Amino acid sequence: MQELTIIGGGLAGCEAAYQAAKRGARVRLFEMRPKTPTKIHQTDDLAELVCSNSLKSNTLDKASGLLKWEMRRLDSLIIAAADASSVPAGSALAVDRRKFAAFITSRLKNHPNIEIEREEIESVPDSPTIVASGPLTSEKLAASIQETLGGGFLNFFDAVAPIVDADSLDFETLFLASRYDKGDAAYWNSALSEAKYDELRDALVSAEKTESHNDEDVPYFESCMPIEEMATRGRLTMRFGPLRGAGLTDPKTDRWPFAAVQLRAENAEATMFNLVGFQTRLKWGEQTRVLRLIPGLQNVEIVRFGVIHKNIFLNSPSVLKPTFGSQMREDLFFAGQLTGVEGYVESAAAGLMAGINAARAWNDQEPLVFPRETVLGSLAHYITNADAKHFQPMNSNWALLPPIEPPAGRKKWKKEEKAPLYVQRGQEALENFLKAEG
Numbered sequence: 001m002q003e004l005t006i007i008g009g010g011l012a013g014c015e016a017a018y019q020a021a022k023r024g025a026r027v028r029l030f031e032m033r034p035k036t037p038t039k040i041h042q043t044d045d046l047a048e049l050v051c052s053n054s055l056k057s058n059t060l061d062k063a064s065g066l067l068k069w070e071m072r073r074l075d076s077l078i079i080a081a082a083d084a085s086s087v088p089a090g091s092a093l094a095v096d097r098r099k100f101a102a103f104i105t106s107r108l109k110n111h112p113n114i115e116i117e118r119e120e121i122e123s124v125p126d127s128p129t130i131v132a133s134g135p136l137t138s139e140k141l142a143a144s145i146q147e148t149l150g151g152g153f154l155n156f157f158d159a160v161a162p163i164v165d166a167d168s169l170d171f172e173t174l175f176l177a178s179r180y181d182k183g184d185a186a187y188w189n190s191a192l193s194e195a196k197y198d199e200l201r202d203a204l205v206s207a208e209k210t211e212s213h214n215d216e217d218v219p220y221f222e223s224c225m226p227i228e229e230m231a232t233r234g235r236l237t238m239r240f241g242p243l244r245g246a247g248l249t250d251p252k253t254d255r256w257p258f259a260a261v262q263l264r265a266e267n268a269e270a271t272m273f274n275l276v277g278f279q280t281r282l283k284w285g286e287q288t289r290v291l292r293l294i295p296g297l298q299n300v301e302i303v304r305f306g307v308i309h310k311n312i313f314l315n316s317p318s319v320l321k322p323t324f325g326s327q328m329r330e331d332l333f334f335a336g337q338l339t340g341v342e343g344y345v346e347s348a349a350a351g352l353m354a355g356i357n358a359a360r361a362w363n364d365q366e367p368l369v370f371p372r373e374t375v376l377g378s379l380a381h382y383i384t385n386a387d388a389k390h391f392q393p394m395n396s397n398w399a400l401l402p403p404i405e406p407p408a409g410r411k412k413w414k415k416e417e418k419a420p421l422y423v424q425r426g427q428e429a430l431e432n433f434l435k436a437e438g
């Protein structure tokens with residue numbers, strides 16, 4: 001039997017390798033770093049988290065929480081690594097990124113069915129393959145994918161938030177709290193008065209930005225919009241987004257501030273912090289100047305500057321099946337952000353489904369299409385059924401799942417009623433599906 005080639009040792013490629021290998025496939029996993037770097041990755045690690053260290057909600061009131069439950073049920077390597085390397089982050093699952101990557105590397109290195117090669121693959125092989133080369137796929141491989149599939153790549157801009165040195169923060173001014181006291185008090189917060197908020201907004205709007213080309217042609221993905229772009233959209237846009245003060249009681253006033261900037265620990269030792277929602281394309285000198293306007297950050301030192309870059313993904317509705325197999329070749333699969341799912345966990349989820357199905361092909365079994373009632377199945381459904389002309393990457397969210405109608409006489413569910421219903425239905429659907437599949 002020919003071995004299974006997996007291109008890309010990111011979140012999707014590592015999860016796919018693990019899932020395929022545990023089902024008996026012989027896997028060769030190719031990662032081009034460190035020989036061929038990308039513009040964004042900073043380390044040689046497999047499964048490097050390129051920006052935030054948060055894998056989002058870990059509770060079952062959010063679709064991303066249900067997705068994690070489903071992935072745990074399917075023995076996901078990425079979620080196991082996150083659980084083993086978690087740092088306090090309220091109701092979110094955030095990780096120490098080096099420990100996270102080390103856990104994954106060691107599990108894959110020690111697997112008898114997996115070989116890891118540090119090499120760039122320049123063209124799509126003619127043998128069984130999963131392409132999981134991510135939004136920063138090397139140019140030669142991207143050209144080869146284009147040629148193989150005939151369908152176009154789409155692109156947009158993505159932005160990375162700055163990471164700052166904990167020793168440069170003034171913890172007397174900041175206060176520790178999680179929004180609405182959910183989970184542990186895991187975020188350090190800077191309270192902004194109305195005047196301070198306006199000063200910060202003016203500075204963001206007028207600060208110098210890095211040059212970028214084709215901005216008008218390429219839309220920002222809304223949840224990764226640069227903070228200065230948000231500031232430009234309207235006076236209160238940031239206050240209704242990442243800078244909202246609601247739910248954050250400042251112990252100095254016993255009230256919610258007008259607005260707030262949140263900092264989340266970047267590693268287990270909390271020696272670095274990530275500025276929540278502060279993705280930016282400001283020039284590096286400007287980033288320091290502007291962040292120093294924030295109370296508690298007056299002496300801030302940035303250890304990793306925010307950047308902006310192009311992000312590519314396939315026009316999946318016209319080239320992929322909900323099995324993550326390609327429409328043109330039975331033995332060619334795609335996984336990860338490249339397929340138009342958006343986010344760390346979603347990318348790993350796509351790797352999980354592609355890995356399972358590539359192994360099933362290896363074992364001469366029919367591929368699986370996960371039930372629509374699960375977040376896994378809904379992501380697969382979305383990327384293959386969305387409008388191909390306007391296709392955009394998507395995070396997990398309840399709107400992707402088939403709606404559960406509210407009782408007669410009511411237009412919609414209350415927020416707290418809705419999640420438990422979707423969760424129960426999704427969990428049952430997955431259990432029944434797994435039982436039926438043996």
Ligand SMILES: Cc1cc2nc3c(=O)[nH]c(=O)nc-3n(C[C@H](O)[C@H](O)[C@H](O)COP(=O)(O)OP(=O)(O)OC[C@H]3O[C@@H](n4cnc5c(N)ncnc54)[C@H](O)[C@@H]3O)c2cc1C
Pocket residue numbers: 007008009010011012013030031032033038040041047048049050051052053054055119120121122132133134135136137138141158159160309311335336337338342343344345347348
């Ligand atoms: C700048 C940026 C910031 C992001 N921030 C976040 C965030 O904060 N939170 C979030 O949830 N999501 C974020 N995302 C989206 C997404 O979750 C990540 O991109 C995620 O890493 C995607 O996982 P992946 O496995 O598909 O790709 P990657 O993790 O990028 O893995 C792909 C791997 O393939 C390798 N590779 C590429 N070409 C080749 C080749 N030809 N041969 C061999 N190896 C190759 C790369 O070196 C890389 O290691 C961000 C994306 C970008 C680009």
